[in-house]
Amino acid sequence: MTAQTKSNPGNYFEDFSIGMELVHATPQTVTEGDIALYRALTGNRYAQYSSAEFARAAGLPGLAIDPIHAFHVVFGKSVPDISLNAVANLGYADGRIRRPIMPGDTLNTVSEVIGMKENSNKRTGVVWVRTRGFNQNGIEVMSFVRWVMVNKWEEDSAVPPAHIPDLPEAVPGSELEGFAPMEDWDFALAGSPYGYEDYEIGEKINHVDGMTVEEAEHQIATRLYQNTAKVHFDAHGQKSSRFGKRLIYGGVVISIARSLAFNGLANAGQVLAINGGTHASPLFAGDTIYAWSEVLDKADLSDKAGALRLRLVAVKDQDPGAFAYKTGDGKYADGVLLDFDYWASIPKLSGR
Amino acid sequence: MTAQTKSNPGNYFEDFSIGMELVHATPQTVTEGDIALYRALTGNRYAQYSSAEFARAAGLPGLAIDPIHAFHVVFGKSVPDISLNAVANLGYADGRIRRPIMPGDTLNTVSEVIGMKENSNKRTGVVWVRTRGFNQNGIEVMSFVRWVMVNKWEEDSAVPPAHIPDLPEAVPGSELEGFAPMEDWDFALAGSPYGYEDYEIGEKINHVDGMTVEEAEHQIATRLYQNTAKVHFDAHGQKSSRFGKRLIYGGVVISIARSLAFNGLANAGQVLAINGGTHASPLFAGDTIYAWSEVLDKADLSDKAGALRLRLVAVKDQDPGAFAYKTGDGKYADGVLLDFDYWASIPKLSGR
């Protein structure tokens, strides 16, 4: 009898095919315990994810799971099937948070392969999947596309013809859904007087504060989402890797940068869509994250609410007020960790 | 358009005025998730905050939030408005925990400026505030005074005449409220046979055990309370500070010292009042906290319950059985971290 046969080898490029559906394991019930931990690990302060009363006044059913938190949970489920053998996580697109996720909800995750392309080196290929999160009633709560570079089993194996999916540059503002109606909104309790009308396209916001990440913190956070990618946990195994140490899960950077963004965007707590995201450079324990944002677009949602399309840039060990982004040749500047493009709802000042 | 204008600059001495009310942001719903985290971060074992059945037998509505935990939450809310530009947290006084805080309660915080005094250097001043915590029904659950030294915008700005509030040396025992009636109290389950009658004024108690604090632990704890003071989180920014590294939030020291105090004061779990507190020296990651207590006073509460006024002294990297406190010149001895004066209820042995 052979050993190892019962452990999960993950999928390689040849194991995928267009249209293939992958039902991911370990559905996860998210609870108030998860909310407390997410706050403690990221510094989350957005009022609708901090106070049940504030959330209800805004029109949510109660104290909800932060959408980015739920995104990490849904993403985490897909790792053992999609990216266990990934060489790189290349990008996200067309992410839509369709409705609030509440304590007690159980998140189930299913992915469909929507694109494949072998690389010219024939040793790797790119796989595009649409990953959907459902609640315990089978209702879709979110959906996003991601693409990863995965290893092939063999260089000379036959592969299907390249198919690259059409992906929108951003979710159209007119398609945003699931936002709180914001009939009632207490700006003082939310932590900022600035509403929809105060933000202008092109405006940059320095979030000022910094947060240093320790090994224990990113490991605890990444396990909270049941993301088991080895590179985040196995210091011994990572000694022989390119960086020689554990890499911090990119979702940790997203969440901390979003929490830092409270300082300047306190009313823009509810993420509605993820238009794109690039992890420009790796984060390691001991590094300090800072962040700045740029307003890319605005969308009218209702009489009471609008949405901001924001570029959130996380940088490492440097003043975010320098607004480091890209150099002349289009490459990311030194120390840029994350380039994250998303929509968030924000109350209007008018009509209150 | 200018950057940074939407981030919170905090308040400087000139921004305050006597009688000014500050409504603090990000009300926080505390849950069983917070209780689990508080226990895991501090080692809290007081039975009425560990067991729902023990709590109900003692006359509490159920498994409650430890009052010191709630104090950190209320305190944390006030940081962005009161002490973001603080040079030093100088003291606490007249703190009263008025009623139990239960899972599901949402804590709102409001402060009133009750004192101001410019320092002779004209670059800083002291501001006294009374901070009140309310639950979701608008009922005051706690109240305390604290004072901080804050920077001035300008040396030659006009300032109001000095006004220093009258503060009690301690909350009178006769004014303690919100304590569990303790009709039923199982001393074995609480972890100690010693009741009200066993403690004598002047008695010192060595709590023996030590607890080392890691960077990840104090950061997670401080974020649990949504306290965002930069000095606790930003290792990069702190490199150029006086100590060159992150400082641990004083509330972490209070909570761990209180947890260590279980060993000798297991029945005195419910804090009713905070008479005063001084953070005598800073704590850094890697340091080990030990604690000892002195009984300062006793107060009769009912046939079943009394209260002890206790001085809790936390020391660093040394035997707490040496009872280090102050030197001949009235200064704190080397290694003293915390001098915390409080009232806690304790069951009587008589009449059981």
Place this chain on the structure above:
Amino acid sequence: MTAQTKSNPGNYFEDFSIGMELVHATPQTVTEGDIALYRALTGNRYAQYSSAEFARAAGLPGLAIDPIHAFHVVFGKSVPDISLNAVANLGYADGRIRRPIMPGDTLNTVSEVIGMKENSNKRTGVVWVRTRGFNQNGIEVMSFVRWVMVNKWEEDSAVPPAHIPDLPEAVPGSELEGFAPMEDWDFALAGSPYGYEDYEIGEKINHVDGMTVEEAEHQIATRLYQNTAKVHFDAHGQKSSRFGKRLIYGGVVISIARSLAFNGLANAGQVLAINGGTHASPLFAGDTIYAWSEVLDKADLSDKAGALRLRLVAVKDQDPGAFAYKTGDGKYADGVLLDFDYWASIPKLSGR
């Protein structure tokens, strides 16, 4: 008045007697907050402890506490009375998890001394206790025997005659109880297609993945269970100890090894019995845990479910695929941390 008299000195060999009952302090209500923390600290993914719906489909009342989590809580209560002065934790036997432990349950712990034997050096002795965990209704939820080497007060004190209890090598498969009926079991959601029939006695499984443990992580986990053994927390005090640093609680190794075992045993999530356990060598912060398992026995439970008796071996900083265990002389091989013998239920493939 003397200091220190109110702190707990723990029990020494002479303080124990056969038949003595010890009611342990600080009953603990376990909640959804504890479940979230346990997952975040260990990486637990077994579906019946991750999803409320999966748990109910399997026949559990809902999202339950992982039995090993509950074991640590019950064990932790016994530390101040049984092993505060322990020189070594020598072993476990006859552990039975009798029924599911649910959020909201309060765990009470009582131990009975069932064996004592002075060592030939007359400075230490071995004490055997049976520790029982009860829920808030007084119903026994688990029971196990453990034995520890404790110090004596004095070399020449009189001791009772040696009494060594009869302990089973393993809980008989026919006596397993409390398992979920598994009428409905979704193998895809559980994360593995392998059921009862797929595992053969003698089969070894390489769990592949590794997890590095940081000081903050093991301290947070150990406090979650209210285990207060000084060696895990007091870096200053440990400087003068044999290893010169903090030791990681053995329960942390058990839980992480069990979580790693998901990769190969995903359907064997519910631990029913602990037959034995040896902590072969200490774990320190920064070490990486890997694990492998061997199927020791199988037991028929019902038409839908069986049980596997498994040896779980945790190793440090080495490939678990080498299946390191014991050397020719019967001693544990270098790097072996844990030898843990237990029963877990697993669904049958037949009849679905």
